[in-house]
Amino acid sequence: MAEREYTIIFSTVDSKDSADKIAETLVAEKLAACVNVVGPISSVYWWEGKIEKSEEYLLIIKSRRDLLDALMRRLKEVHPYKVPEILAVKVDRGNEDYLAWIDESVRRG
Numbered sequence: 001m002a003e004r005e006y007t008i009i010f011s012t013v014d015s016k017d018s019a020d021k022i023a024e025t026l027v028a029e030k031l032a033a034c035v036n037v038v039g040p041i042s043s044v045y046w047w048e049g050k051i052e053k054s055e056e057y058l059l060i061i062k063s064r065r066d067l068l069d070a071l072m073r074r075l076k077e078v079h080p081y082k083v084p085e086i087l088a089v090k091v092d093r094g095n096e097d098y099l100a101w102i103d104e105s106v107r108r109g
């Protein structure tokens with residue numbers, strides 16, 4: 001059996017309500033096993049030619065790598081930003097029991 005690969009996706013949104021809605025959507029649709037909502041946090045960034053500073057909420061999304069394309073498509077659909085931050089990082093190692101739980105919690109692939 002091929003070894004599964006896992007991913008952590010980071011995204012930010014402008015409100016706790018948006019963060020909670022996205023988290024619940026991704027978990028309910030079994031695209032993510034878990035979404036941590038962290039914040040508020042302070043973000044400083046370039047946008048439309050000037051430096052902006054805003055209060056945001058960070059989403060830390062745990063899933064399997066084979067669901068990444070579907071997860072990113074769905075995240076773009078429900079995200080409030082015109083250009084949402086969606087960054088995926090491959091998980092090199094992890095607690096085997098936790099990784100097995102991710103497998104049990106998301107769509108079969």
